[in-house]
Amino acid sequence: MVGSPRAVVADDSHFMRSVISDILEEGGIDVVAVAKDGREAVEAVTETDPDVVTMDVEMPEMNGIEATERIMSTTPTPILMLSAHTDENADVTFEALEKGAVDFFRKPGGEVSMEMSRLQDQLVEVVESVAAVDPTDSSDVASARTAGSGVGGSGGVTDGTAGADPAGSAAEAAATEYVDDPTVVIGSSTGGPTVVEQVLSDLPLAADLRVLVVQHMPGGFTGRFAERLDARSEYDVREAEDGARIGGGEALIAAGDYHMEVTGYRRGRLRVGLTQDPPVNNVRPAVDVTMETAAERITDPLAGVILTGMGEDGAAGIRAIHGAGGYTVAQDEATSAVFGMPKRAIETGCIDGVAPVNDVAAAVLDAFEVT
Template sequence: MDHTASIRAVVADDSHFMRSVISDVLDEGGIDVVATAANGREAVRAVREHDPDVVTMDVEMPTMNGLDAVERIMDEHPTPIVMLSAHTSEGADVTFEALDRGAVDFVAKPGGEVSATISSLEDSIRETVRTVASADVSAGGVPQSTTTTTSRGATLDRPTLVIGSSTGGPSVVEHILESLPIEADFRILVVQHMPKDFTARFADRLDAHSAYSVREASHGDTIGGGDALVAPGDYHLVVDTYDRGRLSVALSEEPPVNSVRPSVDVTMTSAADVVTDPLVGVVVTGMGRDGAAGIEAIKAAGGRTIAQDAATSAVDGMPTRAAETGCVDTVAALEDLPRAIQDAIERETATNE
């Protein structure tokens, strides 16, 4: 995309009123709405005819729904897509299915119809559309996960893994957790920029697709090897104490860091402060610089650090900023991240023997 030119968008919604409202919100933010669509079939045609930089996509539409439209667009004319998602459990489930089919990100409606709360969403819609418009969707989807092998040393050394991600991240995190062997005995903390109510569903999905026991974190939670926690939306996840392989966490409502809460930096920095066994920090796709300071802290504490490469990141801001610190040990493509994590633990094991 030419970043000096105006972002060009297609707006798909079955409500004429909502198409007008969303178009006005984007236009007022300097985003050029080149076409609108009343159903998924029209959206597919509009993308083919106008070649936009980004699409906003409703879910429930006649003729062809939003999920099927996402799949068709990604098959025929790959284009970054933002979903408009109901702020409900059902809405979260549909949103993750849309992400599975190729959508890059979503805007959560705070309740009821968007028309009732559009003023509170204006900035979020514009920011998300701008971010997603820069996403690289040409590389295709996440590769099929295959569990990596592990050494006996990695099992004995009680490693902790902290993963930070944002735009485009859910499928990447899922790929990593699906691929890591339970024998590696990781304690895993996941910080995904995502609204509350969606993080619980995200944790459920990870739990269903991974050998690890995954749940949304609660204040005072304690985990050991084979367990994973997901930072809940709108709370920082702080590593509170660490003792003989048991890690406890606290939830904080301190102000956002890097304009986000949860913040990757908060979790990584706190882990670096208290974890005394092998520690690995991984920053994957996302906009901004959250995670860069955390990577510096983990490296300074003697841990291992990994960033996803720009070529396979939907949005390369976060991993690139992390790499620019000079504190990243390994830059890895999406398909190589699980192996890179295992290699990091094995190198740490060899160093300590």
């Protein structure tokens, strides 16, 4: 992409189309077309060949998920979903991510113009990062999304090879001997939800992991995200609450707008606390907060994983886990929608392994195998 990103703005509200377009234009993004429904969005993408689409979830004629599916099948283009804070919109948003949308941004409520103004820098940054994604660049990303939605809790480790036998992989995992009381902390951002789903689906219950996930995601969506992960993996997954405890076979998802700290660890059970301390790396929840407190308090085997995302969150956390003797993995550039966080983590010199998304879980399991 040369020059300013070119965007199509799709929203059924004339007011929101104007507000979003003005914010993007002021941020240096060229809005080449607007659309009031999904059908117009598909036509606009075909006619203008933009670098990015901001897509409202609920629209007449054709909604955001249908438009996303149509665009990705005919004219693959990076799509950022704009979703209101409702349970129904959250469900549709995650479906759109499965259909190929890169990420989503929560639409403001209340005094829309005032809140949008407050969020304008963040929106421009996210749109720019999504515009930089090449949706046709890697079949690995598409296959990971497909596998992530289809594994459905088989627990088989995906190795990316055609014809892999999930049942055989599960049996192999069950026969493997793992270290006692292992914990893995996973951090991700832009492009992360489907990738986290893939990795968690690939972790077998036989490994008896304690799993902590920090996905940059606003409040109101992390609960639904936890429910989806719970349905798609062998692990008992829930949204973190202050004082929550987990043991082997359980996972916590950091709640939107709260840092998740590891506050205690004893005999294979860990406890977390939620805080609204100031953002770290301009985000809350921050991967660094969870990883650094995990490295400080967990005395049994520990691994840290950094997946796709923009920015540098997680780099300090990886350094802390490495310093505590833990194992560290970063997703590779080819399968990362945005190679920001993994790149920064790798640049610390504290990453033990770099892997495509289909091999991330296997890398973690290798570190926890008894040899």
